[in-house]
Amino acid sequence: MRWAVRIGSLAAVLVLWQLLTASDTRAWLRFDQLPTVVEVVERFAVQIGAAEFYHDLGASLGRIMAGFLLAAVLGVALGVVIARSRWLGDLLRPPLEVVRPIPAIALVPIAILLFPTDEQGIVFITFVAAFFPILVSTRHAVRALPTIWEDAVRTMGASTPQVLFRVVLPGTLPGVFGGLSVGMGVAWICVISAEMISGQFGVGYRTWQAYTIVDYPGVIVGMVTIGALGYLTSAAVELLGRRVTRWLPREALR
Amino acid sequence: MSLHVRSLTVGYGRATVLSDFSLDVGSGEFVVVAGPSGCGKSTLLRAVAGLVPFAGSITVAGQAVRGSSRDRALVFQDDGLLPWRTAARNVELPLALQGVPRAQRRARAREWLDRVGLAGFEDHLPRELSGGMRQRVQLARTLAQQPSVVLMDEPFGALDAQTRASMQALVTEVLSGTTTLFVTHDVDEAVLLGDRVVVLGTGEVERRRDAILAAVKA
Numbered sequence: 006m007r008w009a010v011r012i013g014s015l016a017a018v019l020v021l022w023q024l025l026t027a028s029d030t031r032a033w034l035r036f037d038q039l040p041t042v043v044e045v046v047e048r049f050a051v052q053i054g055a056a057e058f059y060h061d062l063g064a065s066l067g068r069i070m071a072g073f074l075l076a077a078v079l080g081v082a083l084g085v086v087i088a089r090s091r092w093l094g095d096l097l098r099p100p101l102e103v104v105r106p107i108p109a110i111a112l113v114p115i116a117i118l119l120f121p122t123d124e125q126g127i128v129f130i131t132f133v134a135a136f137f138p139i140l141v142s143t144r145h146a147v148r149a150l151p152t153i154w155e156d157a158v159r160t161m162g163a164s165t166p167q168v169l170f171r172v173v174l175p176g177t178l179p180g181v182f183g184g185l186s187v188g189m190g191v192a193w194i195c196v197i198s199a200e201m202i203s204g205q206f207g208v209g210y211r212t213w214q215a216y217t218i219v220d221y222p223g224v225i226v227g228m229v230t231i232g233a234l235g236y237l238t239s240a241a242v243e244l245l246g247r248r249v250t251r252w253l254p255r256e257a258l259r
Numbered sequence: 260m261s262l263h264v265r266s267l268t269v270g271y272g273r274a275t276v277l278s279d280f281s282l283d284v285g286s287g288e289f290v291v292v293a294g295p296s297g298c299g300k301s302t303l304l305r306a307v308a309g310l311v312p313f314a315g316s317i318t319v320a321g322q323a324v325r326g327s328s329r330d331r332a333l334v335f336q337d338d339g340l341l342p343w344r345t346a347a348r349n350v351e352l353p354l355a356l357q358g359v360p361r362a363q364r365r366a367r368a369r370e371w372l373d374r375v376g377l378a379g380f381e382d383h384l385p386r387e388l389s390g391g392m393r394q395r396v397q398l399a400r401t402l403a404q405q406p407s408v409v410l411m412d413e414p415f416g417a418l419d420a421q422t423r424a425s426m427q428a429l430v431t432e433v434l435s436g437t438t439t440l441f442v443t444h445d446v447d448e449a450v451l452l453g454d455r456v457v458v459l460g461t462g463e464v465e466r467r468r469d470a471i472l473a474a475v476k477a
């Protein structure tokens with residue numbers, strides 16, 4: 006029954022969209038400018054058969070993966086270091102704090118100047134976007150770690166690297182995954198925007214391209230594709246996060 | 260290995276919890292530490308374990324205590340298990356840190372869990388165990404580690420009378436010959452297990468119910 010309501014609600018929106026656009030309604034909002042649902046679906050069917058579509062998908066996914074993985078590794082490593090070492094914290098925090106408030110997308114001009122290829126610039130923007138949420142949540146998670154776990158392994162004779170890998174990393178994973186989820190979200194925002202500004206291919210580039218050549222059904226197809234990619238990658242992070250934090254007490258409530 | 264605590268002073272911030280406290284534990288001796296709640300029993304054990312900074316001196320077998328060591332294991336009053344590791348993998352941990360090969364440490368973890376009455380719970384996460392079961396996993400972990408000094412902070416507080424009796428028997432058997440500091444609120448347990456009983460604030464008291472009770476109340 007609840008499923009019927011959910012599906013019905015979605016269907017109603019699509020029907021409304023079709024009605025408003027097919028009848029060229031103008032009621033302050035200019036629905037006559039937008040493509041109809043049918044046009045979009047037809048366009049989608051064509052795109053799915055085209056090699057270019059998959060090339061764009063692969064390009065955007067590749068950029069996300071490269072930037073996000075780099076951000077995950079560096080964000081977690083630096084987050085732990087900053088939280089655990091006063092000296093390295095003092096050394097690294099000031100420059101990071103100065104760069105942090107700048108939205109990654111505002112770095113596009115710098116990225117274009119700095120990197121030899123557009124490709125590297127886009128990956129860099131994606132990296133910066135995902136890096137800060139991961140860094141900050143890792144740092145907080147390390148700070149909030151109960152001291153008893155570290156005390157326990159210390160009385161087993163653990164060395165500092167052993168404390169890091171046996172206690173700090175596993176213990177902070179729940180907080181780290183919070184940062185990874187947020188990071189994945191902003192990484193998509195930035196990769197798409199960067200592609201719109203400086204790409205030669207990719208889903209973001211293709212969507213903007215469709216707009217400039219007045220291919221409005223193509224724009225909607227691009228938007229839906231971006232939404233689907235964002236949903237799938239976020240779900241993947243979420244799923245992985247649940248798997249590695251199964252020990253959390255909240256799971257007991259399920 | 261003998262343990263000597265001399266003029267121990269420990270504070271948290273401005274508050275001094277232990278001041279000028281001294282205690283000698285002979286090699287292989289089992290000393291029970293009692294005293295009212297908040298008097299500093301856990302603090303004493305944490306100092307001996309090397310987990311809190313202190314003034315004065317603590318020596319084990321003539322060696323000054325500086326920081327923690329696998330030779331001084333502590334059974335924590337609150338949960339000292341790593342919640343992401345199963346019972347067996349918690350017990351294995353000290354062995355893993357020592358570099359004991361996997362198959363061997365698996366077998367030893369199994370054995371110790373069996374001895375604390377937790378056979379069949381090897382693959383349970385701490386959150387799937389009761390408080391008393393978790394304390395027994397900690398006990399198994401400490402016994403598997405085989406340290407030369409064992410520090411136990413009310414390890415049997417959450418156990419029913421029968422399980423408690425069998426854990427007391429196990430501890431008596433396994434730790435005979437191991438230098439042990441054992442904190443308890445239970446006067447009968449103090450009389451049963453201790454070679455000697457020390458009440459914080461009073462000093463050593465006779466190993467009799469009424470003597471301990473009087474000292475703790477005072």
Ligand SMILES: Nc1ncnc2c1ncn2[C@@H]1O[C@H](COP(=O)(O)OP(=O)(O)OP(=O)(O)O)[C@@H](O)[C@H]1O
Pocket residue numbers: 271276294295296297298299300301302303336
């Ligand atoms: N981390 C801490 N920071 C500040 N004060 C602390 C800390 N740990 C303990 N104390 C204080 O030190 C005193 C002694 O604490 P401790 O835990 O050693 O008592 P205890 O004898 O073990 O008590 P209990 O029998 O209730 O376990 C208490 O007054 C407590 O408030």
Ligand SMILES: [Mg+2]
Pocket residue numbers: 300301302336412
């Ligand atoms: Mg205590």
